[in-house]
Amino acid sequence: MGSWVRSCQKSKVYRHTETGPGSFHQPQRRFAHIHVDIVVPLPLSKGHHYLFTIIDRSTRWPKAIPMTNATSASCTTALLSRFGIPEHITPE
Template sequence: MASDQGSRTTSMSLQLADVSFDVTGTSLLCHAVVPESWRQRVFDAIHGLSHPGRKPSQRLIAARFVWHGLWKDIRDWVNTYTIWPKRAKVYRHVKAPLEMFEVPEKWFDHVNVDLVGPFPPSRGVTYLLTMVDRTTRWREAVPLASTTTADVARAFIGTWVTLFGAPLDLSSD
């Protein structure tokens, strides 16, 4: 029971109000109960935002609304929503067999190339061109200010091809 008149807000955003109970000035701290005709609408509005599941939906709705049987109603409504996604759910993921890759016969015959970045600018550089030989695992990295085709080709030829010659195979994602 509370003796202060007026309305209050709880930490859960429920609007509570002091309602006079009798002529002595005694009041009860009360909240508004969602009418039965609005309950499904409240659920649809909250649950429809992201379909969070049963427990999160119950917490979200109970933080702002109150009615008798709220937890049971939400459980039942969520269960009706979750019938169709379960049909589409993949329970068994097929794993592709590992593929064997032949190791190149000569060093520097097969090179893996990748662009890494963007990084915070440092002296105008925001990307790295990385190059790795598949046989020896020798690595080279070239800082780049731009990732245009011409700049990447120039960096690859100026670094890798100059040092090791042109590779027979070049892999990139």
């Protein structure tokens, strides 16, 4: 057992790289840069099988919108009716 432990210690990395501080573009308004995803399939609840999720990148504010279908038209309508047109959309 002792030789096995010593061999593991020899291969262990003690030097780690550090990532320096990064700079991120700060949006001018909330929900200007968002992350979107669709959660499927879910058990039927009040006629909804889908969940359209939106997370604001700068504030990390989550929003979950129940939907009856997962078409691009439905997602666009749900997004625009609540938050307007974002500057950036990152799909998950």
